[in-house]
Amino acid sequence: MEAHLPILQVVVPLMAAPICVLLRRREWAWAWAAVITWLSLAMAVALLRRVLSAGVISYAVGGWVAPWGIEYRLDAVSAFLLVLVALIGAVVVLYAPASIAGELPRARGNLLYAAYLLCFTGLLGIVITGDAFNLFVFLEISSLSGYALISLGADRRALHAAYQYLIMGTIGATFYVIGVGLLYMMTGTLNMVDLAARLQPVLWTRTVLVAFAFLSVGLSLKLALFPLHLWLPNAYTYAPSFVTAFMAATATKVSVYVYARFFFGIFGARYSFQSLHIETFIVPLALLGIFVASLVAVFQHNIKRLLAYSSIAQIGYMILGIGFASVTGLTATLVHLFNHALTKGALFLSMGCVAHRVGSVDLRAMRGLGRRMPFTMAAFVLGGLSLIGVPLTVGFISKWYLVLAALEHGWWPVAVLVLSGSLIAVVYVWRVVEVAYFREPDPSAPVVSEAPLSMQLPMWLLVAGTLYFGVHTSLTAGVARRGAELLAGGSP
Amino acid sequence: MSSPLVAAAILLPALGAPLIALAGRRPNLREAITLVTGGLTFLLVLSLLPAVSGGARPGAELVQVLPGLALAFEVEPLGMVFGLVASGLWIVTSVYAIGYMRGHHETEQTRFYAFFALAITAALGVAFARNVFTLFLFYEALTLTTYPLVTHHRTPEAMRGGRVYLGILLFTSISFLLLAVVWTWHLAGTLEFTPGGILAGRASPGMLTVLLALYAFGTGKAALMPFHRWLPAAMVAPTPVSALLHAVAVVKAGVFAVVKVVVYVFGIDLLRDTGVSVWLMYVAGATVVLASLVAMTQDNLKARLAYSTVSQLSYIVLGAALANSWSVVGSGMHIAMHAFGKITLFFCAGAINVALHKTEISDMAGIGRQMPVTMAAFAVGSLSVIGLPPFGGAWSKWYLVLGAVRADQMVFVAVLAVSSLLNIAYLMPVAVRAFWPGAAAPATGGHAGLHEAPVLCVVPLCLTALGCLLLFFYSGSLYELLRPLVGL
Numbered sequence: 001m002e003a004h005l006p007i008l009q010v011v012v013p014l015m016a017a018p019i020c021v022l023l024r025r026r027e028w029a030w031a032w033a034a035v036i037t038w039l040s041l042a043m044a045v046a047l048l049r050r051v052l053s054a055g056v057i058s059y060a061v062g063g064w065v066a067p068w069g070i071e072y073r074l075d076a077v078s079a080f081l082l083v084l085v086a087l088i089g090a091v092v093v094l095y096a097p098a099s100i101a102g103e104l105p106r107a108r109g110n111l112l113y114a115a116y117l118l119c120f121t122g123l124l125g126i127v128i129t130g131d132a133f134n135l136f137v138f139l140e141i142s143s144l145s146g147y148a149l150i151s152l153g154a155d156r157r158a159l160h161a162a163y164q165y166l167i168m169g170t171i172g173a174t175f176y177v178i179g180v181g182l183l184y185m186m187t188g189t190l191n192m193v194d195l196a197a198r199l200q201p202v203l204w205t206r207t208v209l210v211a212f213a214f215l216s217v218g219l220s221l222k223l224a225l226f227p228l229h230l231w232l233p234n235a236y237t238y239a240p241s242f243v244t245a246f247m248a249a250t251a252t253k254v255s256v257y258v259y260a261r262f263f264f265g266i267f268g269a270r271y272s273f274q275s276l277h278i279e280t281f282i283v284p285l286a287l288l289g290i291f292v293a294s295l296v297a298v299f300q301h302n303i304k305r306l307l308a309y310s311s312i313a314q315i316g317y318m319i320l321g322i323g324f325a326s327v328t329g330l331t332a333t334l335v336h337l338f339n340h341a342l343t344k345g346a347l348f349l350s351m352g353c354v355a356h357r358v359g360s361v362d363l364r365a366m367r368g369l370g371r372r373m374p375f376t377m378a379a380f381v382l383g384g385l386s387l388i389g390v391p392l393t394v395g396f397i398s399k400w401y402l403v404l405a406a407l408e409h410g411w412w413p414v415a416v417l418v419l420s421g422s423l424i425a426v427v428y429v430w431r432v433v434e435v436a437y438f439r440e441p442d443p444s445a446p447v448v449s450e451a452p453l454s455m456q457l458p459m460w461l462l463v464a465g466t467l468y469f470g471v472h473t474s475l476t477a478g479v480a481r482r483g484a485e486l487l488a489g490g491s492p
Numbered sequence: 493m494s495s496p497l498v499a500a501a502i503l504l505p506a507l508g509a510p511l512i513a514l515a516g517r518r519p520n521l522r523e524a525i526t527l528v529t530g531g532l533t534f535l536l537v538l539s540l541l542p543a544v545s546g547g548a549r550p551g552a553e554l555v556q557v558l559p560g561l562a563l564a565f566e567v568e569p570l571g572m573v574f575g576l577v578a579s580g581l582w583i584v585t586s587v588y589a590i591g592y593m594r595g596h597h598e599t600e601q602t603r604f605y606a607f608f609a610l611a612i613t614a615a616l617g618v619a620f621a622r623n624v625f626t627l628f629l630f631y632e633a634l635t636l637t638t639y640p641l642v643t644h645h646r647t648p649e650a651m652r653g654g655r656v657y658l659g660i661l662l663f664t665s666i667s668f669l670l671l672a673v674v675w676t677w678h679l680a681g682t683l684e685f686t687p688g689g690i691l692a693g694r695a696s697p698g699m700l701t702v703l704l705a706l707y708a709f710g711t712g713k714a715a716l717m718p719f720h721r722w723l724p725a726a727m728v729a730p731t732p733v734s735a736l737l738h739a740v741a742v743v744k745a746g747v748f749a750v751v752k753v754v755v756y757v758f759g760i761d762l763l764r765d766t767g768v769s770v771w772l773m774y775v776a777g778a779t780v781v782l783a784s785l786v787a788m789t790q791d792n793l794k795a796r797l798a799y800s801t802v803s804q805l806s807y808i809v810l811g812a813a814l815a816n817s818w819s820v821v822g823s824g825m826h827i828a829m830h831a832f833g834k835i836t837l838f839f840c841a842g843a844i845n846v847a848l849h850k851t852e853i854s855d856m857a858g859i860g861r862q863m864p865v866t867m868a869a870f871a872v873g874s875l876s877v878i879g880l881p882p883f884g885g886a887w888s889k890w891y892l893v894l895g896a897v898r899a900d901q902m903v904f905v906a907v908l909a910v911s912s913l914l915n916i917a918y919l920m921p922v923a924v925r926a927f928w929p930g931a932a933a934p935a936t937g938g939h940a941g942l943h944e945a946p947v948l949c950v951v952p953l954c955l956t957a958l959g960c961l962l963l964f965f966y967s968g969s970l971y972e973l974l975r976p977l978v979g980l
Contacts, residue, residue, distance in 0.1 A: 403671065416671065419666050420667065426662050438643070
């Protein structure tokens, strides 16, 4: 059993999804989804512990040895990300029933949770697989179920948002598979480790260059790098709250991970940065993303949309870390994957609580909410402080490594710009704080009470995570550093 | 030397905060908790004094946040002075606040006392920080915990003041101070406060100049121009908050951080040899004079006192920038002397507001008849701030002047002298005209005869005024405590 944990990690939720469809009662579908998610979390934690103590795990699916068969490969980074995805899924699935009861009263629970399990499977699969085409399969699994989940949103615009995401996401996935196809053409293999080795002699051919271009653009679409981010604001705003929280905390992070894996692990840092100088593209785009997205966030009334633009900015930080092409920079990216997942997860869950009680996430409807929903708004403030990067929160750790990486390169303006991004975050977080705490509630609005406990506890779990891992960073920053050294050292 | 007392002293007020919040329904119990917590905290801090005077450096390490970056405390002479001032004056301010908040029928008093306690924890965390990271952490915590205090009244005016407050303090700390902290780590590989500094030989004088600028302007709480506007903006707060901000916690945390960085990160020898801090002398000197000039134009008493504080804080920064033993000792002493002088003045301003509902100086002619004790204390506080014996301010000014002479910067002797004259010009008339209104008709404001502030307001301001006097005679002990700081 132990030896087959890698494949079980993916197969269990995958097979559980159709079973979920058969469970007609919403409560049963939810219970089934929750059990499977928590089981997956247990498996992911077991895998992480094994990797941290024993090193890289390699598993041949179906007994077919790599590079002919599909290999599942876990090193420190991917195991860590596996636990992150499973953890977010586990927390969100606890939050889901009350949230859905409020937002989507007529939704078919069996279909919704089945789609959720498929999305969960896809994301886990992307992280765990060591085969480039297998990654595409899981990418599509997670994307298609993601589109379905987003389209379930109560607002009619959710359908349009899902469609927009579908078009752009499919272009991204198609570019990815074209890139992989070109690489297969030049090397004859799809296994990532083998690809890294066999690419070396053919790196300077035009085909590989084109493959690199397709892969970069395709993945950039998936991770919402400016200016390929256009799908994200609508998708996050109109999706059901728990879907937004889940996807904001996992989907783009996983795509950033794949990006880093390809640039550093497969193509190698020497090719990507010293020859092609990809950083001349991605660093300016990342900085633009940080600035433009943060500034746009300041002017939003819909707080979910504000947080969506904030996410685009945070993804800019992660890509910036990759652009530094140094161990510190990559550490910043990897640690921010985790930190931002916790922070944004908590923030979107708090907005879900607000939507549940107030019926809207518009700033104008949130007047005086600090008094009516003190715990929810307190969670928002703490998440906001992490976005700003106040010490003792996880956000500070990410900012620390980013600025340090910039200083190590001697890139002063970049360090200043990273900190300026924090300042803009202060502005948009404080907008919400002022309305919630300084304004009197609208007399005509119905009096609301605090969100139910089943929604508050998962939210506070993530908030506690942002504070705990802001102080005890040995796990997160330690793994990030190990991963960065592995990847930057050229390990595929 | 690990000592649980250090962490206990810092955390005790924070532990008191939830208790205060819980006792919200019973004001007397709530106030009692505040006073007991304050008393215990002061005693804990005081218990550290013998060890520190004897040369020991008690401390505690809480947790390693990142490899090499620890959340850790260590008490050294300068921190001891600030810690004593902060914890001691908290008790006095709490008594005053009880009188003021009740006399003024203020709302939301529970929130006030709770955040007060949290702010004191932040201030003590700054005082006892062992490294720049811990200092930065508690410095930010101080900004955030004092925000609800500044915006206490929740009026649009308070909100605007709060925006300026938070805006300038967070802007400076994130843009400049955090950059300085990461840069220092990058240069020196450590952030621990070390006698003699950690930057010797690590960077060129040009780089060090920029780094010092980042620290000086990044410490917005030190109110160096042009980042001083938050201080007058914070006047929207209730007066006990202003007393706390302008004497005890926030501003002193700012200048304390500057002096600490100068002594323990750069090292005064390095600064003296390279001349990296000369520009800072001029910025501080300019702030001293310009702020005094602005103070003279203010009719609102709290605004005048705010600009006076901006000016006095730059005395301390000037002392640090002069980078020699005398001036740094003068800076350290001024932290204590100015604290007592200014808190007295603010207490008086609040007392006048509560008793006679007056805020403008032009209305305050002749109020000495109605509030003799308050105005006498005001006179004492003024004389201490001006720097005349027999009040404490004389000694700190003396050492600052000595330091300027020692550093061969005679222009700053002139700056200090001019500033003293300006201080007389904007402080003395308030007290003088209160007792001898002269041609101006005495403004009775409907209360002829004796009408002092509530006793809980008057007693604290008498105590702090007495403190100004006592500090003159006990300045020797202060000097003895601060000597090891600069190796005198």
